Amino acid sequence: MNTTTASPGEVLLRGRGITRRWGGLVAVNDVSLELWRGAVHAVIGTNGAGKSTLINILSGEFPPSAGTVELLGQDITAWSQPRRARAGLGRSYQRNTIFPSFSVLENCRLAAQARTPRPWALWEPAARCGPSNEAAREAAARTGLADYLERPAGLLSHGQKRQLEIAMCLATAPQVLLLDEPLAGMGAEETERMLTLLAELKADHAILLVEHDMDAVFRVADRLTVMVNGAVIAHGTPDAVRSDEQVQAAYLGGH
Amino acid sequence: MDLATFLIQCLNAVQYGLLLFLVASGLTLIFGIMGVINLAHGSFYMIGAYMAFALSAPVASTFGGGFFSVLVVGVVLAVLLGYVLEWAFYSYLYEREHLQQVLMTYGLILVFEELRSLIVGDDVHGVPVPPLLSAALPLGEVMTYPVYRLFISGVCIALALGMYLVFTRTRLGMMIRAGSTNREMVQSLGVDISFLYRVVFAAGVALAALAGMVAAPVSSVYPGMGQSVLIICFVVVVIGGIGSIRGALVAALLIGFVDTFGKVLLPSAAGVLVYVLMALILLWRPDGLFKAG
Amino acid sequence: MSDKLHRPSAGQIGFVTAVFAALAAYPLVAGSYGLDLVAKIMIFAIFALSLELLVGGTGLVCFGHAAFFGIGAYAAVLLSPEYEAANLLWLLPASVGAAALYALAVGALSLRTKGVYFIMVTLAFAQMAYYVVHDTPLGGGTDGIYLNAKPAIRGVFELQGGVVMYGLAWAALLATFALLAVVSRSRFGRALAGIRVNEQRMRATGFATYPYKLAAFTLSGALAGLAGFLYAVKDGYVNPELMSWHLSGSVLIMVILGGIGHLRGALIGAFAYVLLQEFFKSEAVFGEFARHWHLGMGLVIILSVALLPRGLVGIPAQLAARLAGRASRRAEAQPGLKEQR
Numbered sequence: 001m002n003t004t005t006a007s008p009g010e011v012l013l014r015g016r017g018i019t020r021r022w023g024g025l026v027a028v029n030d031v032s033l034e035l036w037r038g039a040v041h042a043v044i045g046t047n048g049a050g051k052s053t054l055i056n057i058l059s060g061e062f063p064p065s066a067g068t069v070e071l072l073g074q075d076i077t078a079w080s081q082p083r084r085a086r087a088g089l090g091r092s093y094q095r096n097t098i099f100p101s102f103s104v105l106e107n108c109r110l111a112a113q114a115r116t117p118r119p120w121a122l123w124e125p126a127a128r129c130g131p132s133n134e135a136a137r138e139a140a141a142r143t144g145l146a147d148y149l150e151r152p153a154g155l156l157s158h159g160q161k162r163q164l165e166i167a168m169c170l171a172t173a174p175q176v177l178l179l180d181e182p183l184a185g186m187g188a189e190e191t192e193r194m195l196t197l198l199a200e201l202k203a204d205h206a207i208l209l210v211e212h213d214m215d216a217v218f219r220v221a222d223r224l225t226v227m228v229n230g231a232v233i234a235h236g237t238p239d240a241v242r243s244d245e246q247v248q249a250a251y252l253g254g255h
Numbered sequence: 256m257d258l259a260t261f262l263i264q265c266l267n268a269v270q271y272g273l274l275l276f277l278v279a280s281g282l283t284l285i286f287g288i289m290g291v292i293n294l295a296h297g298s299f300y301m302i303g304a305y306m307a308f309a310l311s312a313p314v315a316s317t318f319g320g321g322f323f324s325v326l327v328v329g330v331v332l333a334v335l336l337g338y339v340l341e342w343a344f345y346s347y348l349y350e351r352e353h354l355q356q357v358l359m360t361y362g363l364i365l366v367f368e369e370l371r372s373l374i375v376g377d378d379v380h381g382v383p384v385p386p387l388l389s390a391a392l393p394l395g396e397v398m399t400y401p402v403y404r405l406f407i408s409g410v411c412i413a414l415a416l417g418m419y420l421v422f423t424r425t426r427l428g429m430m431i432r433a434g435s436t437n438r439e440m441v442q443s444l445g446v447d448i449s450f451l452y453r454v455v456f457a458a459g460v461a462l463a464a465l466a467g468m469v470a471a472p473v474s475s476v477y478p479g480m481g482q483s484v485l486i487i488c489f490v491v492v493v494i495g496g497i498g499s500i501r502g503a504l505v506a507a508l509l510i511g512f513v514d515t516f517g518k519v520l521l522p523s524a525a526g527v528l529v530y531v532l533m534a535l536i537l538l539w540r541p542d543g544l545f546k547a548g
Numbered sequence: 549m550s551d552k553l554h555r556p557s558a559g560q561i562g563f564v565t566a567v568f569a570a571l572a573a574y575p576l577v578a579g580s581y582g583l584d585l586v587a588k589i590m591i592f593a594i595f596a597l598s599l600e601l602l603v604g605g606t607g608l609v610c611f612g613h614a615a616f617f618g619i620g621a622y623a624a625v626l627l628s629p630e631y632e633a634a635n636l637l638w639l640l641p642a643s644v645g646a647a648a649l650y651a652l653a654v655g656a657l658s659l660r661t662k663g664v665y666f667i668m669v670t671l672a673f674a675q676m677a678y679y680v681v682h683d684t685p686l687g688g689g690t691d692g693i694y695l696n697a698k699p700a701i702r703g704v705f706e707l708q709g710g711v712v713m714y715g716l717a718w719a720a721l722l723a724t725f726a727l728l729a730v731v732s733r734s735r736f737g738r739a740l741a742g743i744r745v746n747e748q749r750m751r752a753t754g755f756a757t758y759p760y761k762l763a764a765f766t767l768s769g770a771l772a773g774l775a776g777f778l779y780a781v782k783d784g785y786v787n788p789e790l791m792s793w794h795l796s797g798s799v800l801i802m803v804i805l806g807g808i809g810h811l812r813g814a815l816i817g818a819f820a821y822v823l824l825q826e827f828f829k830s831e832a833v834f835g836e837f838a839r840h841w842h843l844g845m846g847l848v849i850i851l852s853v854a855l856l857p858r859g860l861v862g863i864p865a866q867l868a869a870r871l872a873g874r875a876s877r878r879a880e881a882q883p884g885l886k887e888q889r
Contacts, residue, residue, distance in 0.1 A: 085754035097749035114754030365846030526679030
């Protein structure tokens with residue numbers, strides 16, 4: 001499941017020296033990381049460690065106070081969030097951002113629509129847009145929702161909603177996935193399903209995973225970054241991090 | 256424009272701005288703390304002005320009081336009105352969407368206007384300036400400035416100071432500020448948040464009504480006064496930043512100057528100038544000048 | 549603008565068809581008062597539909613929509629030559645264009661704000677337009693301006709007679725309804741629906757949301773201008789009250805009274821609102837008290853918003869749910885409740 005020496009594939013996303021200050025508070029302090037295709041890179045840390053801020057900066061919700069973000073070799077630090085998404089950076093949220101009154105298919109189709117040449121087309125019914133329908137069905141099938149296409153998203157179980165959240169991400173055909181606590185609130189069985197999905201997805205994507213579930217993280221991550229108070233205190237393979245003294249003291253409490 | 260005229264216009268601008276501040280502070284408070292956008296706020300201003308008119312005879316005959324007694328009685332009545340209104344109507348608005356709040360309070364404006372029409376009629380009334388304050392201060396050789404207008408400014412400044420002290424120095428003020436950012440936390444500390452909201456609302460109503468009462472001798476009492484003040488207050492709150500008392504003060508004074516000098520220098524464009532100002536400020540700061548608090 | 553899961557039901561299509569058919573047949577039985585009243589209702593229905601695009605379709609609560617209505621109306625009068633009929637083929641697009649232009653300008657500035665700010669800012673911009681026509685000689689002041697000759701297409705078509713005006717209003721309403729129905733199902737319309745539910749998610753997916761909102765705002769303003777144009781041409785008279793914020797409030801109430809999120813809600817709301825107004829104003833029912841009709845309207849507004857959050861359109865569904873003994877559907881969040889401040 002988890003190779004100890006995964007050789008770096010193509011680097012898809014690179015963050016260098018990312019810093020974010022809010023007035024006097026430093027939320028993220030000089031964080032650098034790389035995401036490469038074929039690997040899951042997990043970011044863990046205590047509450048308030050700056051993980052959410054980091055992922056928000058990478059996805060483009062607000063700019064860093066210092067540092068750069070590169071996607072496929074291009075400097076995207078000044079790019080808006082929609083522009084990054086169209087360039088292949090997908091993002092899922094900790095709280096569900098699905099559209100509850102749309103069906104599963106409509107959720108995915110709307111997401112896929114962003115990549116069509118004229119997403120603002122005024123005349124043809126959206127339901128008849130071939131490319132977005134195809135992309136939507138594919139994304140739904142990959143996340144195991146193929147049997148639920150017509151169901152209103154609000155009626156799905158919590159686990160299914162989290163899967164839909166990922167499906168909407170996939171519908172935009174991203175190369176990089178930034179996943180913010182996809183396992184939040186899930187039971188054991190649902191967690192299994194999600195982890196299997198992540199293992200499948202990592203083959204052709206670069207994945208950043210922010211998570212609190214330590215068992216899951218150690219199962220699926222190829223690299224780990226540990227943050228405390230906005231700064232990185234450890235970085236490396238899961239085994240290396242697990243045995244790092246600083247991490248044990250600050251966070252794992254002697255796992 | 257010679258110096259005396261300029262000075263008079265400045266004083267007028269300050270007085271108008273301070274009066275706007277008084278009304279707008281209630282509006283921004285109610286929105287900042289309870290999250291309710293209250294279109295009927297202008298109606299409280301109108302109610303205050305009509306109280307100043309309607310109460311002068313009864314107050315005089317009951318205990319021989321003059322203008323100041325009317326003010327006191329009016330404020331008491333306004334607080335009571337605010338208390339009852341919050342309990343009977345506004346407390347149901349807290350959890351609703353802004354659109355619903357807008358429409359329900361709009362309906363309330365219509366109800367207030369017609370009730371006023373039924374109770375007091377639609378005539379325009381004047382309220383006499385109290386004899387104590389009816390003098391005029393000389394300014395330069397020829398001009399004078401009415402003492403009453405200085406009184407209005409004085410009242411507004413005193414209330415602004417009072418608000419500042421309450422918010423920063425008292426437990427009540429601290430609870431109010433805490434309640435605006437974290438309702439559940441304050442509740443778990445044993446504070447009765449419903450009561451707190453009722454107090455804040457009643458205070459907002461009283462501020463607007465007092466503004467109306469104090470302005471009545473100068474602006475006279477007429478049916479449309481609530482609505483014209485309401486929209487300007489919206490501009491004040493938008494420019495100043497919702498929930499910010501300090502912002503309301505700065506914005507109100509800014510508008511006071513733009514409006515007053517606009518009327519003198521460009522009379523036909525005066526009505527529009529305030530909105531142009533708002534547009535320019537929003538281009539620069541979409542969230543207003545100050546943050547809440 | 550609906551986010552219905554499937555195409556509109558047969559019942560809904562049937563309902564709308566029936567309404568248009570009934571409206572088409574109405575001149576056969578109506579007197580001149582009824583004709584004028586229903587023409588007015590149809591014009592307000594266009595106005596309400598234009599706002600529904602913003603409120604129900606995009607989630608933008610605009611409290612200054614009367615400005616665009618009024619500009620369409622004033623343009624119709626101001627752009628007409630003083631004593632002869634203007635060319636309808638030119639005057640209509642010009643008036644609609646004027647309204648669209650103001651909507652573009654107001655939208656470009658207002659859409660930088662969100663939530664309550666947006667509501668207040670749109671109100672303030674409408675007041676700006678109001679004061680321009682109220683205070684400056686441009687608008688003729690409180691007396692208003694008369695349209696001395698109604699526009700026509702020379703040699704082909706003249707707007708003489710209540711029936712012809714009624715027919716023009718009916719055609720415009722049908723065209724507007726059809727346009728918005730197509731738009732709501734289009735990719736543009738679905739993008740707007742997504743923006744209404746969760747703008748953040750739309751941005752994270754790759755939609756630059758500002759241009760979409762601005763386009764919706766401009767289209768909405770243009771349609772409101774169309775309604776204003778028709779209103780001015782029907783009555784031959786415009787005054788600043790056509791831009792007052794009371795009208796902005798009234799059209800917002802029509803939309804919510806009928807039911808947000810449904811095109812036919814705007815139709816129903818316009819009818820219900822104007823008929824209610826006629827009811828409260830009628831001296832036959834209320835005698836002398838009729839001059840206080842605002843009281844009745846105010847109470848109706850408060851009660852309808854409080855008790856019918858889904859509007860009149862939602863009544864069949866509410867009844868059905870009540871009969872089946874279920875609580876409100878899980879699929880839709882409880883309407884009217886804020887998710888967060």
